[in-house]
Each structure stands twice: as C-alpha cells, then as structure tokens.
Amino acid sequence: MRVLAVWAGPGVAVRSSVADEDGAQAAFPGLMDSVLALRTPDEVLAAVARCAASAYSERALAYRRQKGLSLAARPAIIVQRQVAATAAGVLFTTFPEFPQEMAIHAVWGLGEGLVGGALEPDEFYLDKQSRQETHRKIARKAEQVQPLRGATGLVPVPESQQDQPCLSARVLTRLRQTGAFLEYSLGSPQDVEFVVDHDELWLVQTRPITQPIPEVVVYDNANIQESYCGVTTPLTFSFAQRAYATVYRQTMRALGLPTTTIDAHEPVLTQLLGLVQGRIYYNINNWYRGLQLLPAFHQNKADMERMMGLDAPVDFVQSRAKTLPEKLRLLPRLALNLARLLAAFATLPRRVAAFQSHFDQQYQRFYRLPLAELAAPALLAEKARLDAALLDSWTTPIINDFRVMMANGRVARDLRRAGLADPDEFLSRYFAAANAELASARPAHAMQAIAAGIAARHAALLPLLRELPANLPQRIRQAAPDLFAAIYEYIQQYGDRSIGELKLETETMRTDPLLFYKYLRNYLGAEAGAPAAAVPASAATWHAAASAELQALLRSHSAFFARRVWSGLRQLQAALARREELRLQRTRLFGMYRGLYRALGQRLAETGQLAAAADVFYLTEAEIARAAENPASRWAELVASRRQEFARYRAEAVPSRVSLPGRVGRGAVAATGDGAASLRGTGCLPGRVEGELILITEPGDSLDVAGRIVAAPRTDPGWAALFPTCGGVLIERGSALSHSVILLRELGIPTIINIPGLCQRVQSGQLVAMDGGTGEVSLSAIEVSSYA
Numbered sequence: 001m002r003v004l005a006v007w008a009g010p011g012v013a014v015r016s017s018v019a020d021e022d023g024a025q026a027a028f029p030g031l032m033d034s035v036l037a038l039r040t041p042d043e044v045l046a047a048v049a050r051c052a053a054s055a056y057s058e059r060a061l062a063y064r065r066q067k068g069l070s071l072a073a074r075p076a077i078i079v080q081r082q083v084a085a086t087a088a089g090v091l092f093t094t095f096p097e098f099p100q101e102m103a104i105h106a107v108w109g110l111g112e113g114l115v116g117g118a119l120e121p122d123e124f125y126l127d128k129q130s131r132q133e134t135h136r137k138i139a140r141k142a143e144q145v146q147p148l149r150g151a152t153g154l155v156p157v158p159e160s161q162q163d164q165p166c167l168s169a170r171v172l173t174r175l176r177q178t179g180a181f182l183e184y185s186l187g188s189p190q191d192v193e194f195v196v197d198h199d200e201l202w203l204v205q206t207r208p209i210t211q212p213i214p215e216v217v218v219y220d221n222a223n224i225q226e227s228y229c230g231v232t233t234p235l236t237f238s239f240a241q242r243a244y245a246t247v248y249r250q251t252m253r254a255l256g257l258p259t260t261t262i263d264a265h266e267p268v269l270t271q272l273l274g275l276v277q278g279r280i281y282y283n284i285n286n287w288y289r290g291l292q293l294l295p296a297f298h299q300n301k302a303d304m305e306r307m308m309g310l311d312a313p314v315d316f317v318q319s320r321a322k323t324l325p326e327k328l329r330l331l332p333r334l335a336l337n338l339a340r341l342l343a344a345f346a347t348l349p350r351r352v353a354a355f356q357s358h359f360d361q362q363y364q365r366f367y368r369l370p371l372a373e374l375a376a377p378a379l380l381a382e383k384a385r386l387d388a389a390l391l392d393s394w395t396t397p398i399i400n401d402f403r404v405m406m407a408n409g410r411v412a413r414d415l416r417r418a419g420l421a422d423p424d425e426f427l428s429r430y431f432a433a434a435n436a437e438l439a440s441a442r443p444a445h446a447m448q449a450i451a452a453g454i455a456a457r458h459a460a461l462l463p464l465l466r467e468l469p470a471n472l473p474q475r476i477r478q479a480a481p482d483l484f485a486a487i488y489e490y491i492q493q494y495g496d497r498s499i500g501e502l503k504l505e506t507e508t509m510r511t512d513p514l515l516f517y518k519y520l521r522n523y524l525g526a527e528a529g530a531p532a533a534a535v536p537a538s539a540a541t542w543h544a545a546a547s548a549e550l551q552a553l554l555r556s557h558s559a560f561f562a563r564r565v566w567s568g569l570r571q572l573q574a575a576l577a578r579r580e581e582l583r584l585q586r587t588r589l590f591g592m593y594r595g596l597y598r599a600l601g602q603r604l605a606e607t608g609q610l611a612a613a614a615d616v617f618y619l620t621e622a623e624i625a626r627a628a629e630n631p632a633s634r635w636a637e638l639v640a641s642r643r644q645e646f647a648r649y650r651a652e653a654v655p656s657r658v659s660l661p662g663r664v665g666r667g668a669v670a671a672t673g674d675g676a677a678s679l680r681g682t683g684c685l686p687g688r689v690e691g692e693l694i695l696i697t698e699p700g701d702s703l704d705v706a707g708r709i710v711a712a713p714r715t716d717p718g719w720a721a722l723f724p725t726c727g728g729v730l731i732e733r734g735s736a737l738s739h740s741v742i743l744l745r746e747l748g749i750p751t752i753i754n755i756p757g758l759c760q761r762v763q764s765g766q767l768v769a770m771d772g773g774t775g776e777v778s779l780s781a782i783e784v785s786s787y788a
Helices: 002-006 043-057 058-067 168-184 235-252 258-266 284-291 297-308 324-346 348-368 376-389 395-418 423-430 438-456 459-467 470-479 481-494 514-523 537-554 561-605 613-618 622-627 635-649 737-747
Strands: 012-018 032-040 075-081 087-090 101-108 122-127 131-139 143-148 151-156 191-198 200-208 216-221 273-276 279-285 657-660 679-680 682-685 689-696 707-713 729-732 752-755 767-771 776-779
Touching: 032 043, 032 143, 043 058, 043 075, 043 273, 087 168, 101 143, 101 168, 101 459, 101 613, 122 168, 168 191, 168 200, 168 776, 191 767, 216 273, 235 279, 235 324, 235 613, 279 284, 284 657, 284 752, 297 776, 324 348, 324 395, 348 376, 348 395, 376 561, 376 622, 395 423, 395 537, 395 561, 395 679, 423 537, 423 682, 438 459, 438 481, 438 561, 438 689, 438 737, 459 514, 481 514, 537 561, 537 737, 561 613, 561 622, 613 635, 622 635, 682 737, 729 737, 729 767, 737 752
Parallel strands: 689 707, 707 729, 729 752
Antiparallel strands: 012 032, 012 075, 087 101, 087 191, 101 122, 122 131, 143 151, 191 200, 216 279, 216 657, 273 279, 679 776, 682 752, 689 767, 767 776
16 A cells, blocks of 8 residues: 555545446446545555445446346456546537537536536537637536545635636647547547646546437538528429439439449438528538549549638548558549540530530420410429430539539649639639620620610610519510510520529519519610620730739749649630530529429419419429329418418528537527628729619519629629629629629629628618728718618
8 A cells, every 4th residue: 555655645536447338338427436535545445345346236237237238247446646636527529419519517626526416517618620619608616526534525615716717728728639639549539537736637537428429410501502592492492402413413423433332322412402591501511422432532522612612621521541452443443434534524515515405405395385284294294304304414514513623623723833822813813804705694795785776776765664664564565576576585595594593483584574674774874785895904904914923923833834724724714614604504494494383383273272373482392293193182281381481581690601410509690790890801803893882682672783882692693684784792602713703703893702791781772882802891881772
C-alpha cells in the first residue's frame, strides 16, 4: 500500500469494471460501484470487495439478461489516484440527440453528483465541423460533491462561483481537441468522463456510446432554389423527385455502371431531393453517395459543390480508401468508363443536334393533341408516352452537364495555378461579352422586337397595352391581327419561359396569355423598341481586360500550360452555351407536363373528385394516377388540409441549409443584422446604379420592373424577358455561373449575388444604391410606392 503514501492528498478511487463492459453494444453505465476518496489500506480493500461484488448486483444481472449476455461476470478493479477535482463532467464526442455537435456537461467538484443525477450541470455544445461553441446553458450550482473523511458528500459552492461556468475556455478547447482525437483513434463516438484540477484536464475513462446515433442528413437548397423558388406544391415536388431519379439513373448507365450497382442504389436515386417546409432542397448525403460510385471522389465532390453553389461543404460523407487489389480490379471498368465519357464529350455537337431534332418532333406532336377533349385515362397514357420519348431519353443533356461540371472544375483549378485568387470573379468578367446569342436571351430579344414593331406601327395601342385590361388579348386580336399573330408565335416558342417555370403550378404565358402583356409593358417606356446592343460596350471592355490580365499571368508559365488554360476556357464556354440551349428544352418539357396535369385537374373536377381543377397541384403524381383510375375516389379533404399546410409554409422563413436531426428550440433563420443601412454580397457585373427597388419573391408578384432595381431570393432563366428593362439585380442566393447570371452578364446589367438576409431587409419602393463591382448595397429609409 505504498501507493497511498505516494498519492497522498485527495486519496485514491476504486473503480469497477467487467470484461464485457464498454463494448459497442453494452456499456453497463453506472451499474457497478465506484468508491472515491479512500485513504487507508482497509478502506481500499473493502472497496475492492464491494466493487467486485457489484458485478453480480441485481441491477447488473438484469442488464445482462436484457442484453443477452452471460450471467458469469468477470469483474476487474481499477485503483486510480484521485485528482483534487475543482470540476468534473462527461463529454460525448458525438451528441446522440444532435450528432452535429459535441456535448459537454459538467459540475463543480466531483462528477458523482452529475452521473448520479443529483446536481444540475452546466451544458456546453460545440459544432464538430466549425469547432466553435454553438450554445451553452449555465446552471445555478449551489452544491458540489467533495471528499469527506473516507467518503463523499454535498458541500456548498461559494456564492461567487454558483452562477459562473465551471469550465474555462482553455479546458473547453482541450476537451474538443481530445474528444476529436479519441473518436478518430478509437473509430467510434465516445462517452468520456473527465475531471479538472485548476484548469488541468484529466481523463478518467472513455467508452463507446452505445445509444443509436442517427445519421446527420443535410438539406441544402443552394442553386436548386433558382429552379424551384419559394414554396412549391406536392405535385411539383413528386414530379421533380421522379425526374431527378430518372436523370441520375441515366447518368449511371451512360458511365457504364453495372445494372446491379444501379439497382442497389435505388434508395439513393429516389431521395436526391427533400421537401422542407414546402421548399425543395438537395439531399446532400445522397448526392455524395452517388459520387462515391465514380473515380476521383474528392475532385468530383469539389466540382459538384462548386456547381451547386454550396456555401459550406459537407465533410462527413467520405470515400473509403480502396486497397491495391481493389484498385486493380476496378481499373479496366474505370478506363472503359472514362473512354466512354471522353467519346461522348467529343460527339456532343452532333448528339445535341440529334437531340434537338427529336425533341422538336415530340414538341410539335404534343401541341397538336386536343388535351381539353381527352379523358383521364388517355391523358395518363400521353404522360407515359412523354416519359418514354423524352424524360427517359435525357442522356445528351446529362452528358453536357457533366462536361460543364468537369470543365468548370478544371478551369477553376488552372486559373488558381495561374495566379488568380478568385476564379469565379475572373470568369464573370471573361464571359461578360461571350455568348451574345444565348438561348436564354432569345425570349428577351424577341419581345424587344415585338415592342419595336408596336412603337413603329401600333403606337395608338400603347395606352391600352399599359392599362392591361383582363380582355386585352381579345382586344389586340380584333384591333391588330398582325400583332396578335406575332404574339401568338412568341408564346408558341417561349410561352413556357416564365418566373418559376419549373413549378408545375406556375401560370405561364401559355396558360395565361395576359402574362405576356405584363412582361411586354416593361418594354413600352419612353424609349420603347430601341434595339439593345448585342454586346454592351462595357461588357466587351471587361472581357478584354480579363483576357489581358490572364495573358500577363500566363507569361510566367509554360506554353503547354497556357494552351491548356485557353483551351479549357473555350471548352467551358461552348459547354455553357449548349447547356443554355438544352435548358430551354427542359423548360418546354415541363410545360408539356404542366399542360397534361392541368387537363387532368379539369377532368377530376368535372367528376367531383376535386373541388377545383387547380387542386390537382396539391396531389402527388401517384395520387393523381389513383384518382384517374378510380372515378369514385374523393380527394377534397386531403387537398384542403394540404392547402392550409402550404399556406402556413409561405408565412415561414427557412434557412438555406437544414440539418436533421435539428436542434429543438433553435430559430430557423439567423438574425439578418442590426439594422445597418448597407448590405454586401458578391459582385458579378460592375456598375453603379441608384434607384427604386422592386422585391419579387413569388411568380404572382408585380412584374413592373422597368428602370427599377430588382431584388429576389433566387432567379431562373424565366426572368429573361424581365431583365433587359431593369436597372440592376440583387439576388439573395446565386452562383456566378448560374443561368440567370450568365444572361445578366450578356445583357450588361449590374448584378450582386449572395446577399445574406436581402429579402428580409428590403421592401418594394425603397431607394437603394448598388455597386456591382464591390458587391455593396446602400439602403435608404423605406418609402413604399403605390404601384401595384
């Protein structure tokens, strides 16, 4: 017992254990005894006997029966030096209720009062990714457990300490570092007991956390809100979910993955999207799992995050390192997949032309159908035909999207190597004058031409066009048949291209022709019809300056590398141009499905299954099919419930990223600031603009944008007809290479993206000043104007 003399002071602790304790399935938490503050040999021996016997206590044996363990316990005893604990606690390296965090609970004195549940602890929570403390709860700690003559007992905490945190910032940092090390080294989340002696940290024990820890699922709306802005409906979500699964399935086939592999990942493919409070999000976990099937996971992951516009990458989904034999077995298939992909890239111009021809044939056929006369079963048959002819044959756009993703990633890496710190900013300038005839710009040019024709030949109609009466299309048809014919042709070509065009519930120019005239009114100002320059002079200047800057940087690199950079830029520009062409076809495809489902809604309303045709948007695709197949079914009650639910969602604000499980009681959206009169984002197109702001958050908002600065949470290619007449654009979330920003560069309109809290801080009618170069936005006092 010489050890007692060496460990004089607080004494020793005797702790119990068993051979099968602290495993992955059985922790025996608190089921065996520990005895603290022992000072004499007799006390230690008695404690050893007591702790060993506790392995056969009724509670320990009941636990063994519950876990299916042998009743023959093999106890072990640990004698430890007892630290003079000023504080003690428990660290969960992964908090089971909220796995994104570490949890630390601690009390003054010994930890017996904490693990026994007698004392309320301080609580500290640390974000595992950012390594920052997320929040804390400091308890009033009037008592603490301390050694008392061979035993322990409660003693008062000094008044000055009762409301103070029992762990210092230094100890919390040590605990975070230690917890991360233990979890990594031991291969699983750990339950760690610790004590603190005047800021010195001592670990008492660690064991695996046996409580099930749910998977952290990250939903991020990133650039998908560009396509599905705001709250959508169950029909749009179910269709989008099916479309994404179909497209991803085709991607995997195009890359030569075996059918068995594709089938095994069906749960991943069908859950690429999530619906969070009525808004469509990416299920980031499943997007990463899909990438794990491909070579070069980390590079593809970075490229995908760049294309998605993720503000903060997700790092808990990682690719398993493959052994050398595994790599050798995979090598032939990977080489074949790469060869297929490169061959597909080389033939993209020809493939795109063939795809466009096939699409146009199906498009013309569809709009010759008498949808208003078809019965519900016939409409379902047409939907199946559309699936087979187009949606299930979307391989060419998929391959081009891969080309964009890979070219974009390669160009960004090469530009950084050349010496550019911000490739996105450079590309915004370099592409400013490129793609003057992008497909996404054609609707605006065509509408501009119609406006010019009105100014030249139908000036007498301008008051009527500005008034926008409900029967305007009929009156134009009577007063100016040639103008009506030009408008009809425009709608046939571009009538599906509207704000929110991928939401099936959205009214488009094709479903509501008056909407065309609302767009057109923006072109009928004092200079109505004045043709815009194909490429703004300032845009040409930015492109020239960017080219010169890159040329100067490349002088210090090899000629081979310089050729690679310029070639990469040309390939990216070509791929982006093809993408815009194919996105227009996607818009038209969604327009065809919109027409089918609106017709189905009308049939279901006629049979009394729905109260109104528009109720169809509050059913899913599968529910609509069941309703069409069973005319006796009734859906009004379900629709009414969902209408109320989604109306509530529209009144709620949600963050751009949601992690589940989510912490209860934490606000959905961070504060947007202290009321400062300025905001800052990422400038995409230089230029200073001052003027009145118009906030557009829903497709049904006012579209009177002429001369105003537009503010929006997201934008999509459907904004093309609005952009040419506005003075500037502010976007809460966006990507420098998104479709709408590409279009804005082409039009030379000053633009700022990624402005946190924009839509909560501004109102229509407010005067603002923006600098598209620096990303700064200055706000005036709010003065709401009276325009509708």
